[in-house]
Amino acid sequence: MSTVIAFIVIFGALVIFHELGHLIFAKRAGILCREFAIGMGPKVFSHKFGETIYTIRLLPIGGFVRMAGEDPETVEIKPGYRIGLMFDSNNKVDKIILNNKEKYPNCRVIEVEHADIEHELVIKGYPEDEEESLQTFRVSKTAVTIENGLESQIAPYNRQFASKTLAQRTMAIFAGPMMNFVLAFIVFVIIALLQGIPTNEPKLGEITADGAANAAGLLKGDIVHSINGAEISSWSDVVEIIRENPNENLDFSISRNGEEKEIVVTPKEQTVEGDKIGIIGVYSPIEKSPLKAITTGFTETYFWTKQIFMMLGQLVTGQFSIDMLSGPVGIYESTATVAKSGIYYLMKWAGILSINLGIMNLLPIPALDGGRLMFFAVEAVRGKPIDRHKEGMVHFIGFALLMLLMLVVTWNDIQRFFL
Structure with missing residues (x-):
C-alpha cells in the first residue's frame, strides 16, 4: 500500500506540475482554458473554479489542459435553428x-x-x-x-489559442516541460536542505554503532589531521587510506573540541566487486546551507539532464533497445524498489522522473509538446502557420503510434516482472 501511495503521489506531482505550466502561461496569454485534467478517460471528480473545470479522471496515464480553439467542443449555430x-x-x-x-x-x-x-x-x-x-x-x-x-x-476569437502571437503559443506549450525541470530543481533543493550536502572536509560524519571507528572511540565531528603520519587535506584522502588498509592498524591524529588526540583504528575487511577493502563505519561529513542547497539543486538537475540525454544518444546509435524502456508498470516496480531505501531516495527518484518527463515531452515527436514546438518553428521560418487539418492529422498519427509503443513497452514490463 505504501508503494501505491508513493506512486500516486509521484505521478500526481509530475502531471500536475507539467499541466500547471501549460495552464499558467495559457491564462497569462489570455487563452480560455476550459478544463485542467489529471488522468484520462471518464471523470471521477470535477470542480469549476472561475472559467476552468478542474477534473480527476479514471486512467492514470497523463493529463491535459483543454484550451479554447484546440478542443472539438465548438458550437455552430446555423440559420434556421x-x-x-x-x-x-x-x-x-x-x-x-x-x-x-x-x-x-x-x-x-x-x-x-x-x-x-x-x-x-x-x-x-x-x-x-x-x-x-x-x-x-x-x-x-x-x-x-x-x-x-x-x-x-463561448470563446471569442481573441480568447482562442490560434489568435495569440507565435511567442505566446510557444510559451504556453513549452511551459509544461519547463515546469518538470522546475519541479526537479525544487525536489533536489529540499533534499539538500533536509539531508545536508556532502563536503570534502577531513571531518567525520555519522558513526555506525557496529563499526571499527565507534569501537576505537572516534566521534562525529572529529577532524582528521593525519593517518600513519600522512597529512590529510580532504575526506577523499581519509577514504583512500582506509580502503587500502583492511585489517591494518591506522594511527589517526585528530582534533576534538580544540584538543589533539591520537587514536588507533583497525579497518574491517569487506569484499566489494571482488576487491578487498577496508571500512570503519563512518559516513562522509555533511553541511546544511540554504545557499549551497540551491546550488546543489542546479547541479543535480544539470547532471541528470545530461545523463538522460546520453541515454537518448544510445537509443539513436542503436546501443539502446526497446527492452530497456519502461512504461507505467516498470516505473511502478522501480518505485517499489526505490521506496525500500528511504524517503530521500524516493524524492530523488521523483526528481529524476520529472526531468525524464520534461525531456521526453520536448522531443520533436508528433502529439507531444516537442512536436507542437516543431510546427511552431516551421511557422516561424515560413512566416505563416501550417494548415491546421494537416497538422492535426500528423498529431493524430503520432498519438496512435505512441499508444502502440506504450502497449508494447507495458507488455514487456508485465512479462519482465510478472510472467
Missing part, C-alpha cells in the same frame, strides 16, 4: 439554449438568421413571441451555451 436566449443586466445575451428550451420558461425563443459568437458577437433572428422583423442581439463575451443541461462558455 430555433434557440433560446437569456439576457444579463446590460441586455446582452448571456445564455444561449440550444435544446430543451421548455425547461427555461423565461428564455426568448428566436429563429436564427445569422450568428457569429467568435468575431462579431451577435445573433440575428426572428423572435417567436411577437410578430416583429429581424432583430439583432448582442452577445456577452462570457456568455454560455447550454446543451442537454450542460453549460459551455
Whole structure:
C-alpha cells in the first residue's frame, strides 16, 4: 500500500506540475482554458473554479489542459435553428439554449438568421413571441451555451489559442516541460536542505554503532589531521587510506573540541566487486546551507539532464533497445524498489522522473509538446502557420503510434516482472 501511495503521489506531482505550466502561461496569454485534467478517460471528480473545470479522471496515464480553439467542443449555430436566449443586466445575451428550451420558461425563443459568437458577437433572428422583423442581439463575451443541461462558455476569437502571437503559443506549450525541470530543481533543493550536502572536509560524519571507528572511540565531528603520519587535506584522502588498509592498524591524529588526540583504528575487511577493502563505519561529513542547497539543486538537475540525454544518444546509435524502456508498470516496480531505501531516495527518484518527463515531452515527436514546438518553428521560418487539418492529422498519427509503443513497452514490463 505504501508503494501505491508513493506512486500516486509521484505521478500526481509530475502531471500536475507539467499541466500547471501549460495552464499558467495559457491564462497569462489570455487563452480560455476550459478544463485542467489529471488522468484520462471518464471523470471521477470535477470542480469549476472561475472559467476552468478542474477534473480527476479514471486512467492514470497523463493529463491535459483543454484550451479554447484546440478542443472539438465548438458550437455552430446555423440559420434556421430555433434557440433560446437569456439576457444579463446590460441586455446582452448571456445564455444561449440550444435544446430543451421548455425547461427555461423565461428564455426568448428566436429563429436564427445569422450568428457569429467568435468575431462579431451577435445573433440575428426572428423572435417567436411577437410578430416583429429581424432583430439583432448582442452577445456577452462570457456568455454560455447550454446543451442537454450542460453549460459551455463561448470563446471569442481573441480568447482562442490560434489568435495569440507565435511567442505566446510557444510559451504556453513549452511551459509544461519547463515546469518538470522546475519541479526537479525544487525536489533536489529540499533534499539538500533536509539531508545536508556532502563536503570534502577531513571531518567525520555519522558513526555506525557496529563499526571499527565507534569501537576505537572516534566521534562525529572529529577532524582528521593525519593517518600513519600522512597529512590529510580532504575526506577523499581519509577514504583512500582506509580502503587500502583492511585489517591494518591506522594511527589517526585528530582534533576534538580544540584538543589533539591520537587514536588507533583497525579497518574491517569487506569484499566489494571482488576487491578487498577496508571500512570503519563512518559516513562522509555533511553541511546544511540554504545557499549551497540551491546550488546543489542546479547541479543535480544539470547532471541528470545530461545523463538522460546520453541515454537518448544510445537509443539513436542503436546501443539502446526497446527492452530497456519502461512504461507505467516498470516505473511502478522501480518505485517499489526505490521506496525500500528511504524517503530521500524516493524524492530523488521523483526528481529524476520529472526531468525524464520534461525531456521526453520536448522531443520533436508528433502529439507531444516537442512536436507542437516543431510546427511552431516551421511557422516561424515560413512566416505563416501550417494548415491546421494537416497538422492535426500528423498529431493524430503520432498519438496512435505512441499508444502502440506504450502497449508494447507495458507488455514487456508485465512479462519482465510478472510472467
